[in-house]
Amino acid sequence: MRFGHRLAEAMDRVGPLCVGIDPHVELLRMWGLEDTPEGLAAFGETVVMASVDTAAAVKPNIAFFERHGARGIAALEYVLGQAREHDLITIMDAKRGDIGSTMAGYADAFLRPGAPLECDALTLSPYLGFGSLEPALSLAAENGKGVFVLALTSNPEGASVQHARTADGESVAGVMVREAAQRNVGAQPMGDVGLVVGATVGSAMSDLGIDLGGLNGPILAPGMGAQGAGPAEVTATFGNASSLVLVNQSRGVLSAGPFAEKLRGAIQAAAGAAQYALRA
Numbered sequence: 001m002r003f004g005h006r007l008a009e010a011m012d013r014v015g016p017l018c019v020g021i022d023p024h025v026e027l028l029r030m031w032g033l034e035d036t037p038e039g040l041a042a043f044g045e046t047v048v049m050a051s052v053d054t055a056a057a058v059k060p061n062i063a064f065f066e067r068h069g070a071r072g073i074a075a076l077e078y079v080l081g082q083a084r085e086h087d088l089i090t091i092m093d094a095k096r097g098d099i100g101s102t103m104a105g106y107a108d109a110f111l112r113p114g115a116p117l118e119c120d121a122l123t124l125s126p127y128l129g130f131g132s133l134e135p136a137l138s139l140a141a142e143n144g145k146g147v148f149v150l151a152l153t154s155n156p157e158g159a160s161v162q163h164a165r166t167a168d169g170e171s172v173a174g175v176m177v178r179e180a181a182q183r184n185v186g187a188q189p190m191g192d193v194g195l196v197v198g199a200t201v202g203s204a205m206s207d208l209g210i211d212l213g214g215l216n217g218p219i220l221a222p223g224m225g226a227q228g229a230g231p232a233e234v235t236a237t238f239g240n241a242s243s244l245v246l247v248n249q250s251r252g253v254l255s256a257g258p259f260a261e262k263l264r265g266a267i268q269a270a271a272g273a274a275q276y277a278l279r280a
């Protein structure tokens with residue numbers, strides 16, 4: 001089954017929540033784990049186990065694993081293997097972007113079946129031009145995998161680039177939305193080319209004249225919890241596109257660890273809050 005279809009089914013079944021696997025040093029300390037590759041592997045495995053049947057997907061952020069070099073990457077491979085074993089969807093947060101020929105290398109690293117870091121979907125940075133992402137888009141399509149392209153990020157600095165206008169007067173974020181939507185035309189129940197739009201962007205979408213209603217692809221929405229957005233912001237931000245939204249929470253739920261039952265409870269509560277905000 002293609003990524004968009006699989007994700008839509010998981011969101012219907014357990015709710016529109018993705019749990020970030022972000023082993024911050026402070027969280028490892030809180031969980032009584034060492035800041036070592038073994039600590040990261042134990043952290044990731046606990047999050048995976050607590051997310052099975054409570055979250056639609058998990059999103060490991062590669063930065064926290066890269067800190068430990070090759071052994072950190074081995075820990076990430078282990079966590080991805082655990083998720084795969086439990087049929088839990090993985091979105092690799094690596095925010096890759098480069099000239100097309102190098103992009104092919106990144107695509108092969110994450111989107112090729114059997115690759116050590118194989119995941120179900122990958123976050124992409126389109127600021128070398130949307131077209132530079134083509135090798136990742138085509139490899140994803142070939143293998144039934146997905147991508148999430150940064151459109152309007154949750155950090156306040158993003159606006160200086162993403163709100164800028166092209167020579168045609170279209171906003172840079174608007175270009176990303178249009179390009180992604182073109183690749184999802186006709187897909188049922190939704191396509192595989194997703195976008196990242198922060199739940200913290202406030203009125204940016206209406207200010208820029210962006211309508212996500214026709215995207216027909218998943219929208220990964222970070223910003224709830226630790227970055228300050230609540231259910232009201234999620235409802236207000238996504239309007240007619242809310243059925244496409246997959247809310248991400250990392251620190252907001254991870255701080256409930258290390259005990260699996262409490263973490264599971266926090267994930268269920270966050271999934272319920274996301275569902276309420278998007279389907280109310």
Ligand SMILES: O=C(O)c1cc(=O)[nH]c(=O)n1[C@@H]1O[C@H](COP(=O)(O)O)[C@@H](O)[C@H]1O
Binds near residue numbers: 248
């Ligand atoms: O691509 C992302 O996931 C992402 C995009 C964005 O605009 N903002 C954003 O916070 N993220 C990621 O989402 C996660 C948010 O973590 P919390 O703020 O702890 O919930 C981190 O892994 C960020 O790197």
